[in-house]
Amino acid sequence: MRKKTRLIHGGKTNDPSTGALSPPIYQASTFKQNGVGNFTYEYARTGNPTRAALESLIADVEKGDQGFAFASGMAAITAVMDLFAAGDHIIITDDVYGGTYRLMTQVLEQRNISVSFVDTSNKEELAQTIRTETKAVFIETPTNPLLKVTDLKKVAAIAKEHDLLLIVDNTFSTPYWQNPLALGADIVIHSATKYLGGHSDLLAGLVVTNNEKLGEGIHFIQNATGGVLAPHDSWLLIRGIRTLGIRMEEIEHNTKEIAHYLDQHPQVGHVYYPGLQNHPDRGVHEQQSAGYGGMISFTVESEAKALDVLQKVVYFTLAESLGAVESLISLPAPMTHASIPRDRRLSLGIEDGLIRLSVGLEDVEDLREDLAQALT
Numbered sequence: 024m025r026k027k028t029r030l031i032h033g034g035k036t037n038d039p040s041t042g043a044l045s046p047p048i049y050q051a052s053t054f055k056q057n058g059v060g061n062f063t064y065e066y067a068r069t070g071n072p073t074r075a076a077l078e079s080l081i082a083d084v085e086k087g088d089q090g091f092a093f094a095s096g097m098a099a100i101t102a103v104m105d106l107f108a109a110g111d112h113i114i115i116t117d118d119v120y121g122g123t124y125r126l127m128t129q130v131l132e133q134r135n136i137s138v139s140f141v142d143t144s145n146k147e148e149l150a151q152t153i154r155t156e157t158k159a160v161f162i163e164t165p166t167n168p169l170l171k172v173t174d175l176k177k178v179a180a181i182a183k184e185h186d187l188l189l190i191v192d193n194t195f196s197t198p199y200w201q202n203p204l205a206l207g208a209d210i211v212i213h214s215a216t217k218y219l220g221g222h223s224d225l226l227a228g229l230v231v232t233n234n235e236k237l238g239e240g241i242h243f244i245q246n247a248t249g250g251v252l253a254p255h256d257s258w259l260l261i262r263g264i265r266t267l268g269i270r271m272e273e274i275e276h277n278t279k280e281i282a283h284y285l286d287q288h289p290q291v292g293h294v295y296y297p298g299l300q301n302h303p304d305r306g307v308h309e310q311q312s313a314g315y316g317g318m319i320s321f322t323v324e325s326e327a328k329a330l331d332v333l334q335k336v337v338y339f340t341l342a343e344s345l346g347a348v349e350s351l352i353s354l355p356a357p358m359t360h361a362s363i364p365r366d367r368r369l370s371l372g373i374e375d376g377l378i379r380l381s382v383g384l385e386d387v388e389d390l391r392e393d394l395a396q397a398l399t
């Protein structure tokens with residue numbers, strides 16, 4: 024089965040009792056048992072048929088065996104982190120999503136799980152950070168907002184050698200472009216709030232693994248801690264995933280054009296986009312991903328200029344989040360990365376005049392003209 028076909032025909036989402044192509048929304052918390060211990064579903068925290076349909080679909084789409092749906096991306100990441108215990112050490116990509124940074128530094132460290140943030144695109148730096156207590160490496164590639172790329176196959180080899188789990192947050196690339204399990208990862212996580220849902224109407228998180236024992240562990244935690252996705256949201260997310268392929272193809276087309284436009288614009292400094300010739304890890308990205316995604320970051324001369332652009336754009340909406348049908352614009356320094364001290368932010372490369380775009384599905388000519396008028 025090819026990629027777009029799998030999005031439509033993957034998993035077990037039809038309803039065998041009626042033939043409905045769209046799975047019913049089983050708005051049910053509990054299920055009649057035929058006898059003690061004789062049932063398919065017992066209680067909806069443990070399992071609900073609509074959620075199960077989604078979980079089977081994402082498992083197929085990510086080329087794994089077991090999928091798990093959570094109430095948000097952060098609930099999914101928290102459930103995976105619940106696999107670890109006091110004393111464990113985890114290595115994480117240095118410019119991870121802000122919510123992940125907050126979870127690691129303010130929640131996990133209180134439970135005596137220590138974390139090291141390293142530039143995982145630098146294999147030597149990564150290898151040097153491994154200690155006897157290290158249990159896992161947590162990667163985002165490409166990263167937010169600087170689109171740094173980590174070589175997943177190389178990191179998978181290092182992880183295997185040291186008996187570490189490789190966990191990949193695949194939100195930015197989506198399973199349409201990149202399948203980390205096929206490259207050696209053990210667990211894939213998504214904020215399905217973004218591209219998988221795709222319509223700015225849903226908060227959800229997904230976890231996929233191809234390791235039976237890890238799957239058992241994640242299901243145990245999902246049921247024990249209870250951050251599950253509701254039936255109606257599970258149904259909406261299945262609907263979103265069906266069109267992921269066509270959305271990502273069109274977003275890819277629009278994003279390439281915008282990146283090249285910005286790259287030659289006199290008011291623009293640096294453009295961060297893995298599809299540009301000047302991206303240092305373009306080759307690595309192309310080995311592991313079939314597309315470049317819909318995110319672009321670029322610099323203008325100052326924060327004042329960046330704020331001016333934000334004021335003038337018409338089709339780019341000032342909002343957090345990404346991956347939806349509408350194009351979004353944000354300023355990492357005063358918004359998503361405001362909690363990071365300015366010195367550390369600058370040393371990471373997040374300048375005051377850095378602007379981040381999530382390119383949507385509008386006509387690309389309108390998007391380009393909008394940026395043109397906002398930049399002058």
Ligand SMILES: *Cc1c(COP(=O)(O)O)cnc(C)c1O
Pocket residue numbers: 095096097098120122123163167192194195213214215216217226227228
């Ligand atoms: C948004 C996001 C998250 C968190 O997901 P929520 O659904 O907002 O809880 C995690 N990782 C990445 C890369 C994200 O963009």
